[in-house]
Amino acid sequence: MTAEAPVLDVRNISKSFGGIKAVDDVSFTVNRGEILGLIGPNGSGKSTLFNCILGQSRPDKGKVEVNGKPVLGMRPCDLSKRLGVARTFQMLQVFPQMTVLDNIILAGQEHSGTMLGRLMGASDAGLTESADRLIAFFRLGHLRDELAGSLSYGQQKLLDAAMAFMAGPQLVLLDEPAGGVNLTMLEHLKDRLSTYNRENGSTFVVIEHNMEFVMSLCTRILVLANGAIIAEGSPEEVRANPIVIEAYLGS
Amino acid sequence: MALWRNLALVAGLVVLVLAPFTQATYGTYVLCSWLIFAIAAMGLNLTLGYAGQISLAQASFMGIGAYTTALMTMAGIHWIFSVFAGMGLCFVVGLVLGYPALRVQHHFLAFITLAFATLAFLVMRNEDWLTGGVYGLVGIPRPDFGPISTMSQRSYYYFTLVVFLFAFAGFRWIVRSPWGRAFKALRENPIRANSLGVDTRLITLLAFAIGAAYGGLSGSLMAPLVQYIDPMSFTLIISLKILLMVVVGGSGYLFGPLLGAGLVIMLPEFLRFAESYYLMIYAGLVVILMVYCPTGLIGLIDKTAAAFKAKRVARGDLGQGAQL
Amino acid sequence: MSEFMQVLISGLATGSIYALAAIGFTLLWQASQTINFAQGEFVMLQAFFVLIGMHVLGLALLPAIALALVVSVVLLGMVFKRVIIQPMLPHGVLPIVMATIGLAILMREMVKEFYSAEAQPFPSMFSESTFNVLGATVSYQDVGNLIVSAIAIVALQLFLGRTRTGRCMQATAQNPAVAEILGVNIQRMVLYTFMINAALATIASVLISPIYLAKFSIGEPIGLVAFLAAIVGGFNQVRGALAGGLLIGVIDNMSAAYLSSEYRIAGPMILLIVIILLRPQGLLGTSEGRTV
Numbered sequence: 001m002t003a004e005a006p007v008l009d010v011r012n013i014s015k016s017f018g019g020i021k022a023v024d025d026v027s028f029t030v031n032r033g034e035i036l037g038l039i040g041p042n043g044s045g046k047s048t049l050f051n052c053i054l055g056q057s058r059p060d061k062g063k064v065e066v067n068g069k070p071v072l073g074m075r076p077c078d079l080s081k082r083l084g085v086a087r088t089f090q091m092l093q094v095f096p097q098m099t100v101l102d103n104i105i106l107a108g109q110e111h112s113g114t115m116l117g118r119l120m121g122a123s124d125a126g127l128t129e130s131a132d133r134l135i136a137f138f139r140l141g142h143l144r145d146e147l148a149g150s151l152s153y154g155q156q157k158l159l160d161a162a163m164a165f166m167a168g169p170q171l172v173l174l175d176e177p178a179g180g181v182n183l184t185m186l187e188h189l190k191d192r193l194s195t196y197n198r199e200n201g202s203t204f205v206v207i208e209h210n211m212e213f214v215m216s217l218c219t220r221i222l223v224l225a226n227g228a229i230i231a232e233g234s235p236e237e238v239r240a241n242p243i244v245i246e247a248y249l250g251s
Numbered sequence: 252m253a254l255w256r257n258l259a260l261v262a263g264l265v266v267l268v269l270a271p272f273t274q275a276t277y278g279t280y281v282l283c284s285w286l287i288f289a290i291a292a293m294g295l296n297l298t299l300g301y302a303g304q305i306s307l308a309q310a311s312f313m314g315i316g317a318y319t320t321a322l323m324t325m326a327g328i329h330w331i332f333s334v335f336a337g338m339g340l341c342f343v344v345g346l347v348l349g350y351p352a353l354r355v356q357h358h359f360l361a362f363i364t365l366a367f368a369t370l371a372f373l374v375m376r377n378e379d380w381l382t383g384g385v386y387g388l389v390g391i392p393r394p395d396f397g398p399i400s401t402m403s404q405r406s407y408y409y410f411t412l413v414v415f416l417f418a419f420a421g422f423r424w425i426v427r428s429p430w431g432r433a434f435k436a437l438r439e440n441p442i443r444a445n446s447l448g449v450d451t452r453l454i455t456l457l458a459f460a461i462g463a464a465y466g467g468l469s470g471s472l473m474a475p476l477v478q479y480i481d482p483m484s485f486t487l488i489i490s491l492k493i494l495l496m497v498v499v500g501g502s503g504y505l506f507g508p509l510l511g512a513g514l515v516i517m518l519p520e521f522l523r524f525a526e527s528y529y530l531m532i533y534a535g536l537v538v539i540l541m542v543y544c545p546t547g548l549i550g551l552i553d554k555t556a557a558a559f560k561a562k563r564v565a566r567g568d569l570g571q572g573a574q575l
Numbered sequence: 576m577s578e579f580m581q582v583l584i585s586g587l588a589t590g591s592i593y594a595l596a597a598i599g600f601t602l603l604w605q606a607s608q609t610i611n612f613a614q615g616e617f618v619m620l621q622a623f624f625v626l627i628g629m630h631v632l633g634l635a636l637l638p639a640i641a642l643a644l645v646v647s648v649v650l651l652g653m654v655f656k657r658v659i660i661q662p663m664l665p666h667g668v669l670p671i672v673m674a675t676i677g678l679a680i681l682m683r684e685m686v687k688e689f690y691s692a693e694a695q696p697f698p699s700m701f702s703e704s705t706f707n708v709l710g711a712t713v714s715y716q717d718v719g720n721l722i723v724s725a726i727a728i729v730a731l732q733l734f735l736g737r738t739r740t741g742r743c744m745q746a747t748a749q750n751p752a753v754a755e756i757l758g759v760n761i762q763r764m765v766l767y768t769f770m771i772n773a774a775l776a777t778i779a780s781v782l783i784s785p786i787y788l789a790k791f792s793i794g795e796p797i798g799l800v801a802f803l804a805a806i807v808g809g810f811n812q813v814r815g816a817l818a819g820g821l822l823i824g825v826i827d828n829m830s831a832a833y834l835s836s837e838y839r840i841a842g843p844m845i846l847l848i849v850i851i852l853l854r855p856q857g858l859l860g861t862s863e864g865r866t867v
Contacts, residue, residue, distance in 0.1 A: 077446070077448050077449055080447060080448040089442075093442070093443040094440075094443075095440055095443070096439060106433065106436050106447060106449070110447065118429040119425070119428050121428075121429075167447075
């Protein structure tokens with residue numbers, strides 16, 4: 001694989017529901033180390049596009065590849081294990097009756113060894129150290145042995161994001177990571193995400209409604225409206241683009 | 252803390268070893284059925300308490316194990332082979348019964364397993380050539396191991412205890428392994444678990460199959476204990492009884508089923524005066540318990556302890572994912 | 576052919592009775608996400624209320640039925656909802672499943688212990704005599720059962736669709752949060768649903784007991800068949816439960832007439848499993864409203 005090959009390659013994706021084109025011939029690529037922001041008003045086709053990237057929804061036309069391999073029809077667990085695609089959900093998704101440490105270990109345990117090996121081997125699948133590193137990185141160390149359900153919302157959101165990184169993914173899809181998080185926690189979350197990206201050269205795609213968050217986190221932004229890309233560029237370019245302003249404010 | 256826990260475990264073991272000396276034959280028989288039902292409840296605890304998959308058919312798996320052991324030992328095959336056959340059969344049937352859980356949850360799964368329990372009962376009752384029909388199978392031999400016979404009630408108790416300890420150790424190993432973590436993740440949030448690489452399909456099927464195999468093991472111990480089995484020992488009411496053991500003890504807790512099985516098995520002894528009203532009182536207690544204490548006894552103890560600690564406020568709105 | 580017609584008509588008649596119980600199932604499910612595993616026992620118990628009214632209190636059949644209806648609506652409607660179901664609602668499915676199964680056993684045992692373990696003859700409101708239509712022998716009882724169930728179902732539909740209370744109940748079933756904002760007293764609507772369920776069970780009981788006799792153990796098959804009918808019909812609509820009930824009634828009667836009786840209950844069981852697996856939204860249902 002050459003250094004230039006994109007991590008995520010979305011090519012000519014179209015998808016309609018009952019005559020309404022949710023996504024109309026969208027193409028873009030994401031390179032290693034990029035944080036791509038995907039923004040657009042409600043109903044612009046973000047979620048449909050997201051589902052196509054996750055292989056959960058079959059596009060009418062076009063294809064999606066991660067590191068050159070098609071995602072279509074892959075079960076979520078295989079997408080995670082075989083292609084190294086991690087994701088978070090719009091709604092908070094942690095395992096409330098498990099400790100923070102167990103949440104993190106679970107996120108990594110299925111990515112190495114065999115099913116039987118996991119039964120016979122060490123109870124933590126040898127992951128406690130890397131889990132602890134990740135917990136320390138997200139500054140959740142003091143909560144390590146607490147039940148995830150007893151954490152505050154912001155802390156759970158951090159944990160939610162941390163779980164996505166446990167398996168050392170090729171591509172991380174973050175669905176509204178900032179939703180409902182208060183201002184101080186937001187800064188912390190943004191700082192952790194961009195530090196992680198800088199230190200590990202990992203690749204993110206972020207869907208987010210919080211403009212400040214997207215603009216300061218992402219390296220490149222795609223603006224979707226009515227199922228098509230209407231603008232693309234750095235945060236500054238997108239912010240200044242009159243088409244984007246019109247799409248958001250309406251005519 | 253770990254020291255205390257180990258001491259408690261050793262103390263518990265000593266009590267289990269010494270218990271029959273305080274009891275006459277009948278008391279020892281009750282202790283045996285406690286351990287046997289605890290094994291069945293352990294299996295259901297894995298399926299229901301850890302993996303969150305409801306099943307109303309655990310007694311049917313006990314039945315499969317019991318009939319397999321009865322038929323094989325009566326044909327002169329040693330008990331030990333019949334156990335593996337019975338557990339293997341239950342494992343396979345459990346896999347099949349787990350398949351619906353991939354598609355439906357909650358009530359629908361409850362009804363499917365209920366329908367399965369009814370079908371299993373019909374087969375046991377109607378297929379006279381195999382199961383002896385309503386008259387059941389009589390004269391199931393007790394196994395012997397070289398010079399050691401299990402004919403006396405006390406020796407059968409120790410035999411049961413050894414098997415129980417193996418079963419418990421195996422169960423503890425499973426729930427503390429990464430599998431146990433995957434089972435819990437399936438219970439708490441199957442979609443997220445799947446996105447993190449957990450093969451939820453496989454894990455769901457395994458939760459049913461392993462739980463069923465434990466049911467089979469308990470049946471294989473039950474048949475030589477009572478030496479007579481009939482379909483009425485494996486009806487829906489018995490499944491409900493096992494379910495009750497799990498819930499009363501506290502589902503999802505390692506020692507829950509042990510405690511629950513103890514209470515549910517001892518209850519009739521305390522309700523002996525009630526005679527034919529027994530089932531009525533029992534059913535009434537189930538209703539009252541579920542209405543006023545739906546999380547079971549260990550859950551109740553846990554909650555009380557947490558309330559006393561009260562160092563942090565648990566977020567009630569996030570508790571939904573943990574519900575069944 | 577005439578035998579087939581006969582089986583078909585009596586199948587429709589029993590099916591319409593199953594439909595009553597199945598409709599109760601779906602109403603409870605819609606209103607409060609409650610699956611009542613004691614539904615069959617509700618039907619079973621009513622027959623004994625009537626018998627007690629007749630043999631202990633010395634009432635005639637119709638007053639005894641009226642008494643049973645009142646007792647049922649209070650006991651199996653209001654008390655059941657307030658005392659048993661309501662405290663468990665926040666704790667998910669399992670406690671309700673276990674408590675209602677426990678309740679079913681309790682009812683069964685109480686009837687067995689305090690009334691009789693034997694099957695009791697139950698007077699029919701209709702003549703047992705028959706008449707001929709196109710060569711098939713049809714009993715007045717079957718026709719009467721069909722008519723009474725039809726009236727009950729039509730009345731229920733009119734109540735739900737045409738009255739203010741009925742529409743409030745539907746709003747509660749479809750979106751309790753919005754209904755509450757609009758000023759609907761949700762708890763009261765749910766309570767009404769439970770009362771209607773109890774009333775439907777009484778009607779079903781009065782109609783079915785002359786056919787199957789009143790016995791403590793009759794509840795289990797009735798409950799399963801009613802659940803099956805609800806599942807077939809899609810579980811979220813009254814119409815579906817009606818169609819499901821009729822279909823199951825016909826299949827049940829056909830299999831009783833043409834298959835071995837030992838495995839009679841097995842047919843509906845297998846059908847239940849197959850339908851849940853292949854079409855969990857029901858044969859007639861839509862997939863909406865099934866997410867838990």
